[in-house]
Amino acid sequence: MYDEGIGAWTRQRRLKFPDKLALVFGERQFTYREFADAVDRVAEVLHVRDIHKGDRVAYIGENSPEFLFTLFACAQIGAVFVPINTRLAPPEVTHVLTDSGSRALVYDLDFADRVMPGVEAAGIAHIIPTEDGLPGFPGLPELMTRPTGGRVAIDMAFDDPAAIIYTSGTTGKPKGAVLSHRNLTFCAMNCAIDIDVSRSEIALLISPLFHVAALGMGALPIVLMGGTMVLEKGFEAGRALELIESRRITMLSGVPTTFQLLVDHPNWASTDISSLRRLTCGGSAVPSRILNAWEERGLGFSQGSGMTETSPGATTLAAEFTRPKQGSVGVPHFFTNVRVTNEAGQVVPRGTIGEIEIQGPNVFLGYHNQPEKTAESFREGGWFRSGDMGYLDEDGFLYIADRLKDMIISGGENIYPAEVEQLIADIDGVTGVAVIGVPDEKWGEVPWAIVSLREGAELTSEQVVERLTGQIARYKIPKTTVIVDDFPRTASGKIRKADLRARYTGSARPVHQPGTAEPWKTETIRTRK
Structure with a gap:
């Protein structure tokens, strides 16, 4: 059987261009031979722990080579990779671990406190830190040097599951979207064809790889085509500009906020960005001001949806x-x-x-x-x-x-209001709540909570933040809380969110509009700092 899985990609790249630079991460560099060898060793580490085809392997950590090693190692042995959003709160992490049925967890030590409740609840058999230093739990660096039974890989079919990516649910709980090897392969091919990715590409990867956009339309197309990934732990505008110039970056992907922060940085005008050939942007439309700034430097954007x-x-x-x-x-x-x-x-x-x-x-x-x-x-x-x-x-x-689902996109992160509304609705005194997205110059959109209270009840934005902190990721917590007497509703009693958006998205601070009577008679705007 021919191996149709993405785990074959690193072997193919090692065979075809072993000395080509595959990955740069700070001071660490890997050729495609070194990259594929590391993937093989991680596959062996998982295999000797009885991780087999169909078993789920969760991963939580910042961008690092270990993320990619684990992804491709899982693909080689038929395991299903489950990346976890590092911004999730402990209860959300626990849900992902238990719902996915993960048998192993690879994690950065910085996230130990966040994942341990889920490890116990999910009954995870193996926990593997991405670094050494935890007594009794050797990290990947040490484990990758230990002798094993040799290289392990099985032939995968296109329709075998490759990853489960959790997406915020409209009913409050994240849902695990099962992506096959075919899905990830054709997404990478779509990207390579439509954005014209080539072997000479040097891509700066600054968005979190646990997001399917950074993975499916960033890292995977580069590996497929044999380009070079310059991977950063996170995004800092000054550092990104420095790398664009020093590493002669040809491809940069991000959300509108990414490109705005680059333009607004003091080094923007003095940085040599002549190596850039393509910019790709998702999450929301690029504002005209940002388009203008990049067009003045001779560059346009490939945009899209997904x-x-x-x-x-x-x-x-x-x-x-x-x-x-x-x-x-x-x-x-x-x-x-x-x-x-x-x-x-x-x-x-x-x-x-x-x-x-x-x-x-x-x-x-x-x-x-x-x-x-x-x-x-x-x-x-x-x-x-x-x-x-x-x-x-x-x-x-x-x-x-x-x-249709009222999703809010804030800084490239998806927020489903139902999840936030359920938590606010449990606050004593709240009789009604609707969470909507309001335009924000920096983040594209930010969540606002429109709340009605029972007579005599009080609620501050700080109390909302306090109640939600630790329960959901920080970016999901409403920036502003608006107290109203009542809501505009349909004949069946459902809140008309379209009316709320029309009311509150016209300006940073709502103003009275003719014809909007009783629901807006009392209106208190409270914004957290």
Whole structure:
């Protein structure tokens, strides 16, 4: 059988270009031979701990070579890689570990306190630190030097699961999207084709690899094509500008905030960025001010849309269409189809708003342990129902009109209001709550909580922050709390979030609008520092 898994990629790169520089991480550098050898050793470490095909291996840690070694090692032995968002609170980490059924955990020591409750709750058999120094638990560096039974790898099929990526759930609990080797392969191919990634690429990877965007459209296309990854633990604008100049970076990916912070840095004008050939941006539209600043330096953006369930790329907007098709998220990726349908699943005419559906080899297998939710998410023919509303123009370019699921994107992070609303609703005195996204110059959007209280109750923004801290990631906690008498509601009693967004997204501080009567009679704005 031919190995169709992504675990074969490092072996192929070692065979074809063993001395090509694959990865740079601070002072550490790896050729493709060294990179593949490290992956083989981590695969052996997992194998001798009885990690086999189908077993889940969780990972939590900042960007590092060990993240990539573990990913490809899992793929080699048929294990399923489960990266965990480092910004999650302990209860959220515990949910991921228990829901995924992970048998092993590889983790940075900095996250020990956050993961240990989940290790116990999930009954994880093996915990492996990414560094040495913990008595009784040798880290990967030591384990990789110990003798083992030799190289271990099995042939994988395209449809075998490769990873479970957890995405915030509309019902409050994150769902595990199961991505196959086919999904990750075709996402990387889509990216390589539509963004023109080549073997000469030197890509600066500054976004967290636990996000499917940084992984599926950053690291994986570079390995597939045999380019060089310059990996950073995190993003700092001054450091990124320094690397662009010194490492002659050719490709940079990020969210709008990333590019804004680079432009706003004091070294922006003096930094030599002439090596850059392509910029890719996701999460939300790039503001005109940022477009202008980069265009003045001779560079445009490739933009697009996607989600965890599409590995993540669904559409792409080439740089030459940024201005003529401003506001669009582009056309389908090369190996992807997109359509817009009505409630009955019928394709609507161009220019008509409907639900965006996506089909292709990059569309995920389904939600882990949620067959009913998976079935609800697909139409006949493998069309995934994105939950986003939009339309196709006469040229086939997609425009997103609204988010059916009310998702908020803040600094590239997805926030589902239901998760936050459930926690706020439990605060004593709260009679109603709606969390919406409000435009923010730095983060694109930030969450605001619109809250009604029972008579005589008091609630401050600080109390909301205190209640939510430790329960959910910090970026999900509302920046502003608005106290209102009541909410605009539908005939069935549901809160009309569209009305709330119209009310509060027009300016940084809401103002009274004619015709908005009783619900807005009392309005107190409280913003945390």
